[in-house]
Amino acid sequence: MVASSKTMDALKAIGLNKYERNLWVALLSRGVSSAGELSDISHVPRSRCYDVLESLAIRGFVMLQPGKPIKYVATQPREAFERVKSKIIENAKEMSDKIERLKNTETEKELEKLFKTKVNVSSIEQLTGAIRSKNSIIQQMETMIKGAKKSVNCVLTPALLTEFASRNSALKKASKSGVKIRIAAPFSSVDKEILLGLSSFAELRDIKEGKIKNIGRFLSIDGQEFIIGLADEDKVHHTQDIAMWTQSQHATISVIDPLFNVIWDNSVPIKA
Numbered sequence: 001m002v003a004s005s006k007t008m009d010a011l012k013a014i015g016l017n018k019y020e021r022n023l024w025v026a027l028l029s030r031g032v033s034s035a036g037e038l039s040d041i042s043h044v045p046r047s048r049c050y051d052v053l054e055s056l057a058i059r060g061f062v063m064l065q066p067g068k069p070i071k072y073v074a075t076q077p078r079e080a081f082e083r084v085k086s087k088i089i090e091n092a093k094e095m096s097d098k099i100e101r102l103k104n105t106e107t108e109k110e111l112e113k114l115f116k117t118k119v120n121v122s123s124i125e126q127l128t129g130a131i132r133s134k135n136s137i138i139q140q141m142e143t144m145i146k147g148a149k150k151s152v153n154c155v156l157t158p159a160l161l162t163e164f165a166s167r168n169s170a171l172k173k174a175s176k177s178g179v180k181i182r183i184a185a186p187f188s189s190v191d192k193e194i195l196l197g198l199s200s201f202a203e204l205r206d207i208k209e210g211k212i213k214n215i216g217r218f219l220s221i222d223g224q225e226f227i228i229g230l231a232d233e234d235k236v237h238h239t240q241d242i243a244m245w246t247q248s249q250h251a252t253i254s255v256i257d258p259l260f261n262v263i264w265d266n267s268v269p270i271k272a
Contacts, residue, residue: 128246134238156185165194175201205267
């Protein structure tokens with residue numbers, strides 16, 4: 001039995017490369033087999049079979065059966081998935097702990113010093129970059145908010161507004177530190193619960209349909225830096241979403257903040 005392209009794509013999505021997918025599916029169809037036999041039915045070169053099967057064994061997809069020749073036993077799919085999931089969680093926890101241990105160390109201080117030295121001598125062009133994928137865009141926004149000292153001005157789409165509502169710890173912390181937060185968005189198209197949650201720490205205004213058309217999304221911080229979406233998030237896959245970020249004080253003060261003020265002045269105050 002040959003696995004469907006949909007199944008092969010699903011295996012690719014969890015990190016199996018072409019040779020790994022072909023060998024594991026071939027082994028599942030046989031139960032037990034040698035590397036030579038698997039090479040013949042999977043079309044994976046025999047010279048690669050051994051290292052690929054070893055990789056699959058380490059990850060929990062196959063088991064080795066000692067003998068001459070060595071044979072390989074397929075792990076039941078559900079069990080294999082659980083083993084892989086557990087390993088990913090274990091590795092993520094280990095990496096998270098390593099990163100946590102770096103905080104407030106000499107290593108972090110040295111890297112921060114290098115960054116700040118570079119920033120001081122950088123040109124505006126060097127302090128501008130493209131951020132790709134919706135998740136990376138939101139993470140960059142959160143990083144900017146964490147560094148806010150005076151103001152956070154946001155123009156958000158309904159989709160981004162929902163994300164902000166579910167990941168609002170940075171906004172809450174900034175608000176408690178005295179940062180003025182203003183959010184303009186088409187609130188009439190989002191849940192009342194989101195509105196109530198955000199109104200506890202931010203000033204909100206509803207962008208009424210018809211007054212301002214084709215609303216985009218951007219965020220500016222302290223009149224110093226901003227990020228602005230460049231793609232229509234409704235028409236691109238979340239991994240292909242893209243935004244531009246810059247620390248240009250000139251562009252923030254002369255372009256983005258005046259644009260925000262126009263949108264703000266033409267939106268309706270919300271009292272939750």
